[in-house]
Amino acid sequence: MPARGWIEVSELYCKGCELCINACPQNVLKLDMEHLTPKGFHPAQIFQDGCTGCAICSIVCPDAAITVYREVIKKPVMADGGV
Amino acid sequence: MAREMLKGNIAMAEAAVRVGLEAYFGYPITPQTEVLEHLSARMPELGRTFVQAESEVAAINMVYGAACTGARVMSSSSSPGVSLMMEGISYISGTELPAVLANVMRGGPGLGNIAPSQSDYNQAVHGGGHGDYNLIVLAPSTVQETIDMTVEAFDLAEKYRMIAMILTDGSIGQMMEPAELPEMRPVVRKDWDWATNGAIGRERRILSSIYINPPLEEETNLRLMKTWQKVQANEIRYKEYYLDDAEFVVIGFGTAGRVALSAVRAARAQGIKVGLFRPIILNPFPYAAIDDLAAHASAFLVVEMNSGQMLEDIRLAARGRLPIEFYARLGGIVPFPDEVLSEIRRVATTKLSTAQHPRDAWLERFLAQSER
Amino acid sequence: MTTLAIPENLVYSRPESLTPVHNHYCPGCTHGIAHHLIAEVLDEMNLRERTIGVAPVGCSVFAYNYFNFDFVEAAHGRAPAMATGIKRLLPDRNVFTYQGDGDLASIGMAEIMHAAVRGENITVIFINNAIYGMTGGQMAPTTLPGQKTTSSPNGRDVETTGYPIRMAEILSNMDGAGYIVRRSLHDPKNIRLAKKAIRIAFETQMHGLGFSMVELLSTCPTNWGVTPVEALTWLSDHMIPAYPLGDFKVSEHIAAIKL
Numbered sequence: 069m070p071a072r073g074w075i076e077v078s079e080l081y082c083k084g085c086e087l088c089i090n091a092c093p094q095n096v097l098k099l100d101m102e103h104l105t106p107k108g109f110h111p112a113q114i115f116q117d118g119c120t121g122c123a124i125c126s127i128v129c130p131d132a133a134i135t136v137y138r139e140v141i142k143k144p145v146m147a148d149g150g151v
Numbered sequence: 152m153a154r155e156m157l158k159g160n161i162a163m164a165e166a167a168v169r170v171g172l173e174a175y176f177g178y179p180i181t182p183q184t185e186v187l188e189h190l191s192a193r194m195p196e197l198g199r200t201f202v203q204a205e206s207e208v209a210a211i212n213m214v215y216g217a218a219c220t221g222a223r224v225m226s227s228s229s230s231p232g233v234s235l236m237m238e239g240i241s242y243i244s245g246t247e248l249p250a251v252l253a254n255v256m257r258g259g260p261g262l263g264n265i266a267p268s269q270s271d272y273n274q275a276v277h278g279g280g281h282g283d284y285n286l287i288v289l290a291p292s293t294v295q296e297t298i299d300m301t302v303e304a305f306d307l308a309e310k311y312r313m314i315a316m317i318l319t320d321g322s323i324g325q326m327m328e329p330a331e332l333p334e335m336r337p338v339v340r341k342d343w344d345w346a347t348n349g350a351i352g353r354e355r356r357i358l359s360s361i362y363i364n365p366p367l368e369e370e371t372n373l374r375l376m377k378t379w380q381k382v383q384a385n386e387i388r389y390k391e392y393y394l395d396d397a398e399f400v401v402i403g404f405g406t407a408g409r410v411a412l413s414a415v416r417a418a419r420a421q422g423i424k425v426g427l428f429r430p431i432i433l434n435p436f437p438y439a440a441i442d443d444l445a446a447h448a449s450a451f452l453v454v455e456m457n458s459g460q461m462l463e464d465i466r467l468a469a470r471g472r473l474p475i476e477f478y479a480r481l482g483g484i485v486p487f488p489d490e491v492l493s494e495i496r497r498v499a500t501t502k503l504s505t506a507q508h509p510r511d512a513w514l515e516r517f518l519a520q521s522e523r
Numbered sequence: 524m525t526t527l528a529i530p531e532n533l534v535y536s537r538p539e540s541l542t543p544v545h546n547h548y549c550p551g552c553t554h555g556i557a558h559h560l561i562a563e564v565l566d567e568m569n570l571r572e573r574t575i576g577v578a579p580v581g582c583s584v585f586a587y588n589y590f591n592f593d594f595v596e597a598a599h600g601r602a603p604a605m606a607t608g609i610k611r612l613l614p615d616r617n618v619f620t621y622q623g624d625g626d627l628a629s630i631g632m633a634e635i636m637h638a639a640v641r642g643e644n645i646t647v648i649f650i651n652n653a654i655y656g657m658t659g660g661q662m663a664p665t666t667l668p669g670q671k672t673t674s675s676p677n678g679r680d681v682e683t684t685g686y687p688i689r690m691a692e693i694l695s696n697m698d699g700a701g702y703i704v705r706r707s708l709h710d711p712k713n714i715r716l717a718k719k720a721i722r723i724a725f726e727t728q729m730h731g732l733g734f735s736m737v738e739l740l741s742t743c744p745t746n747w748g749v750t751p752v753e754a755l756t757w758l759s760d761h762m763i764p765a766y767p768l769g770d771f772k773v774s775e776h777i778a779a780i781k782l
Contacts, residue, residue, distance in 0.1 A: 085551030130555025212601035216608025359596030
């Protein structure tokens with residue numbers, strides 16, 4: 069199963085341009101219409117499960133506003149040290 | 152170092168090399184191309200930077216970039232090429248960087264000719280580029296002075312973080328005279344606290360002339376003004392000849408001043424009590440010294456190879472207290488000493504009026520004389 | 524949804540070479556993408572402290588505010604000349620210019636051509652968005668035929684104003700040029716390719732292999748009069764046919780560089 073990921077969108081930088089929303093292959097992003105950044109933009113946010121931490125949003129973000137995390141899947145270690 | 156026969160342009164170039172010029176960017180233009188050619192051989196020989204740029208526009212911007220690194224940099228050109236440099240000069244001034252430029256003036260306006268003139272005085276002294284800025288303008292009249300002023304120019308530029316311009320002309324640039332070059336000094340790239348040479352182990356720096364916020368631009372403008380006040384207080388330079396008992400004072404700079412000196416000496420031999428005041432640094436202008444002379448002399452005779460540019464600064468300093476006469480040759484023509492001597496005799500023996508502007512009076516006389 | 528963020532979970536964070544400053548570019552303007560790609564590459568190459576940028580006149584006139592390294596501000600079009608002056612005196616530093624289409628292909632044409640002719644070891648990042656952004660949307664030398672701008676209100680008339688200028692092709696003809704490529708910033712795949720090109724361009728400089736330029740097809744949603752997302756489509760539909768993506772000059776030494 070795909071890794072789980074999550075992102076943080078910085079309110080200092082996000083301008084609500086929607087390029088990340090447009091690019092996200094998992095369609096987990098949308099603008100937060102309930103909220104304004106200090107500069108007066110509606111920031112992008114994750115609104116449903118499915119983020120895989122692919123980081124495509126951060127590639128297209130013109131403001132480097134997105135920090136991307138992906139769960140590290142640790143492979144089980146065998147008793148003899150092999151995997 | 153021994154005196155040797157040196158051509159003005161070459162002496163200027165070599166003097167710069169001797170005092171640690173690290174980079175020269177230029178473009179050919181008569182009558183100063185020897186500067187470019189001499190440095191095209193010398194700089195690579197010494198492992199230093201030389202670039203013949205694609206234009207004077209490019210050259211001055213290369214100077215701009217190089218100056219940001221804190222190295223000693225120079226360009227040279229002649230009147231039309233210096234016009235092309237005006238944008239870059241304004242930028243360098245606004246960014247407060249040291250650099251040395253030379254303008255070997257020629258006849259103009261426009262393409263003009265390649266003969267000597269002094270018609271870029273206003274461009275140099277009263278700001279040819281946009282905005283409120285100043286250049287320190289040095290005006291040699293001999294090959295030796297050219298060397299000495301080139302050496303000074305680098306020191307002044309660094310002392311005040313501005314451009315020092317050597318304002319010479321085709322005559323001085325092309326003539327050969329015995330002169331002495333300074334000893335070769337090692338290149339020293341100073342570690343200025345403003346230079347953008349890579350933020351290694353330090354906070355990064357920006358060098359720019361843009362201050363989009365007007366109060367910040369005003370701050371910069373005020374800072375430039377305060378610096379200029381320091382230059383005005385400390386860098387007035389002129390030479391005085393036979394002024395102790397002079398009734399009449401001839402005033403001229405560069406080649407015009409040199410020719411005038413010969414005329415003044417001849418006039419003295421004929422018993423006329425005349426002296427010469429020759430500004431060495433044109434900006435800052437020696438207003439106070441002229442003011443002083445105006446209080447005591449009977450008349451001034453300003454001699455220039457232009458239509459009366461320094462004349463206006465003399466008139467400003469004199470404040471109408473005495474008649475000011477004017478003599479000029481234009482078009483790239485250098486006046487002969489006996490022309491200036493005739494003028495001195497006219498000034499000494501005629502009842503002078505202050506009714507007409509000296510330029511108009513000169514033009515009337517000059518045209519009338521040409522018609523004869 | 525939120526999981527404890529431990530360092531090994533981190534996939535991407537804002538590069539060190541960008542200052543922590545909100546930038547003034549319009550929302551969705553691809554200048555910002557170019558900026559973060561440059562910053563990431565400099566971080567990866569550990570070149571931040573040795574880099575000196577030359578800012579142009581145009582929307583990116585304030586680029587010096589957004590990068591965390593030494594920067595100088597050039598007169599319009601003169602950045603390659605300024606970069607020449609800097610690089611000749613600091614040959615071991617990484618010197619790059621960042622220029623728009625007016626700065627590079629109009630007023631700065633002589634300076635960019637001759638920097639390439641001389642084979643100056645500088646890198647040029649050329650932002651081509653077929654319009655003049657900062658001054659409010661006038662025609663650029665790169666504006667497409669028929670494209671409406673504020674100074675070509677009836678659409679660019681090739682009879683009187685000529686055809687768009689393809690700078691990558693032109694500069695690739697200079698023997699002094701080492702690496703001349705055109706990429707685009709309109710989708711993730713092309714952005715990744717652009718980043719790689721920027722990396723190779725800086726490697727070209729660091730290896731002393733000649734003049735390098737990465738032309739980046741970019742959007743200007745505001746002056747094209749479309750949304751940021753629509754602008755990406757306009758770019759791929761109209762600009763790519765006029766400005767083919769690809770490598771126009773890659774010297775064999777550069778091709779051999781192992782990253």
